[in-house]
Amino acid sequence: MNVLEYYAKHLGAVFPSLLRGAVLTIQVTALSEMFGIIIGMFAGLGKLSKNKIIKGFCGAYVDLIRGTPLLVQVFLIYFGLPNLVLQITGNRFPIDPFVAAVWACSINSGAYVAEIFRSGIQSIEKGQMEAARSLGMNKIQAMRYIILPQAFRRIIPPLGNEFIALMKDTSILSAIGLEELVRKGQLYTSSTFASFPVYTGVMLIYLVMTMTVSRFVTYMERRLKVIDRS
């Protein structure tokens, strides 16, 4: 059997399984990014708060998450949390890998998104807030109707980058046995040792997914620009 045949055979055999893994990768990424945006919006606003406690808390969260590896955060939730609960309550507390993964990635992504929101909000000219307040809007109204809608447009590109980064980072979830794209590949190679076909296949699927996202972001950016101008 020559190399090409070997390659085609294994790639063909593993591909359906890889695609199922890719679906899980997309699910984890999309859910985590969605929660991450919600967490990040509040944490980003919190970092801009005048209230020292809120500001300090949000700042500490962002520093903690950005200053430690995602893998360790995942382990802490998947292994550490059940351990802690067991020590405190005496009860077993198993966590589903998918749930742990979404938790960890949401909290992780939230910290990066917080910084994106913070700088997006700060990039809006001071006069916008002043104009809103001078009309009698309170801070929350001014944020909601005036500042955030403008900030959202500016943060779409960095949010897209964050989404792509997170998608790639979910590969480490293979370490807790979540059968996402990389784990599917590992499972196949462990019985066949066909690493080269498998990991080129894995790579290709990641590439297609990240390119699709970045195309979509470019499209959104353009569309918002059109809205801005038309």
Added chain:
Amino acid sequence: MIVVKNLYKDFGNLKVLKGVNTFIKEQEVVVVIGPSGSGKSTFLRCLNLLEEPTSGEIIIDGVNLLDKNTDINKVRQGLGMVFQRFNLFPHMTALENISIAPMKVKGLSREEAEKIARDLLAKVDLRDKEDYLPDQLSGGQQQRVAIARALAMQPKIMLFDEPTSALDPEMVGEVLAVMKNLAKEGMTMVVVTHEMGFAKEVGDRVLFMDEGVIVEEGSPEELFNNPKHPRTKSFLSKIL
């Protein structure tokens, strides 16, 4: 209607307002002039608490602005502000710029708010521009939308901070025309401007500020034709 007593404002170590005292009557048009950095904008921004005074008193319609219990959002509804750089909301059309505050702050329905907005657009002579975004309007048009936006909250007092300074010369007139109309309708106005023609034509009183205090005040004729204070004289000689 507005009473200002001993108003001080520091920015850190920089003392910008050093005891401003004045009184502005209902329907009066007060023009504030003075050299750059003398504190004109700061004074105006203190009147609606965009800057928080360091000490002193501001009383508007009997309400003490610096009282902790004063609802500042409520006070601001009664004070329209027009900025040098317009500060229109770029993601909203002219109509939305004007109707957003009546809807969200006063709780009017969209129909009511848009009716007010359309009437005001007509008033500033921009009837056909309601669906335009700020980007698509000239500077003069943007500033007129900004005036309409402030008027939409039906304020009793309008504050203008150099409303024509960022405009190309050919657009100054259209904005001043809107302001003159407002003055004729009896709006109480405080206007920081370098437009001496405007001051002479519609100003009831001119305040000359320098180094954080009101150095001299009087009717436009008195102040422009017969300034008493040497600093007023030297300032006027530079700009007239």
